[in-house]
Amino acid sequence: MRLTVTDVSVRYRRRVAVDHVSWSLGPGFHALLGPNGAGKSSLLTTVATIRRPTSGTVELDGLRGDRIRTRLGYCPQENLRKSRFTVREHLAYMCWLHRIPSPDQSGEISRILDVVDLDARADDRVGSLSGGMRRRLGIGSALVGSPNLLVLDEPSAGLDVAQRAELASVLGQVSRDAITIVSTHIVEDIIDIAETVTIMDSGHFITDESFSSFTVSRDLDAVRSKYLAMVSR
Numbered sequence: 001m002r003l004t005v006t007d008v009s010v011r012y013r014r015r016v017a018v019d020h021v022s023w024s025l026g027p028g029f030h031a032l033l034g035p036n037g038a039g040k041s042s043l044l045t046t047v048a049t050i051r052r053p054t055s056g057t058v059e060l061d062g063l064r065g066d067r068i069r070t071r072l073g074y075c076p077q078e079n080l081r082k083s084r085f086t087v088r089e090h091l092a093y094m095c096w097l098h099r100i101p102s103p104d105q106s107g108e109i110s111r112i113l114d115v116v117d118l119d120a121r122a123d124d125r126v127g128s129l130s131g132g133m134r135r136r137l138g139i140g141s142a143l144v145g146s147p148n149l150l151v152l153d154e155p156s157a158g159l160d161v162a163q164r165a166e167l168a169s170v171l172g173q174v175s176r177d178a179i180t181i182v183s184t185h186i187v188e189d190i191i192d193i194a195e196t197v198t199i200m201d202s203g204h205f206i207t208d209e210s211f212s213s214f215t216v217s218r219d220l221d222a223v224r225s226k227y228l229a230m231v232s233r
């Protein structure tokens, strides 16, 4: 299983958000770190086939565009909209989108409710959940059908400290079997679990060969200062 991003650029009129980026990722937890406006969401929406790149290609095991979608789970940066669906109905809808056969749906819904710890709210309307709960439901929605490629854009936004730790544990497990890409600008959220850390700034990947040794050392202060030094160059 491999995601191959080749020479991708994303432009909005004259603004270049992603500038000739290439990436090759296998299963595991991959963090995309960068300050506001670095281009993370522009790149991730392109990987998630929501946006066509201005140039370049995105392939999952040689598949492109629509054919990637059947194997994709995506949690956008924007929180789930409030709706009159119950949590269970929302997940049933996601199962339907993923073409999970009816007899298997209730098992899949129970699994997701357990993973994102929303069992107790399963029959409540999405509109009645707190922002953090809706965020967890959005993450759970991305996990429906156990996708090969999981793209989560700032999933920890709006979660409290305990929920962020829980999210890290969930993503640590999920990423054993899926290419899991998580964007954030918070080093603490990813330092314990990331197998690769890619830093983005002004549309570019910032490469520094010594950075990998920092991630392996899990020395939070060292990684944080290195990150700040890199993006402020």
Ligand SMILES: Nc1ncnc2c1ncn2[C@@H]1O[C@H](COP(=O)(O)OP(=O)(O)OP(=O)(O)O)[C@@H](O)[C@H]1O
Binding pocket: 012, 015, 016, 017, 034, 035, 036, 037, 038, 039, 040, 041, 042, 043, 077, 185
């Ligand atoms: N729809 C759009 N139209 C025009 N410019 C855009 C659009 N979306 C993003 N941009 C610009 O592209 C650049 C990258 O934005 P992007 O949202 O991809 O960054 P980001 O790293 O995800 O930022 P954040 O952490 O704040 O979400 C920014 O300069 C932004 O203003």
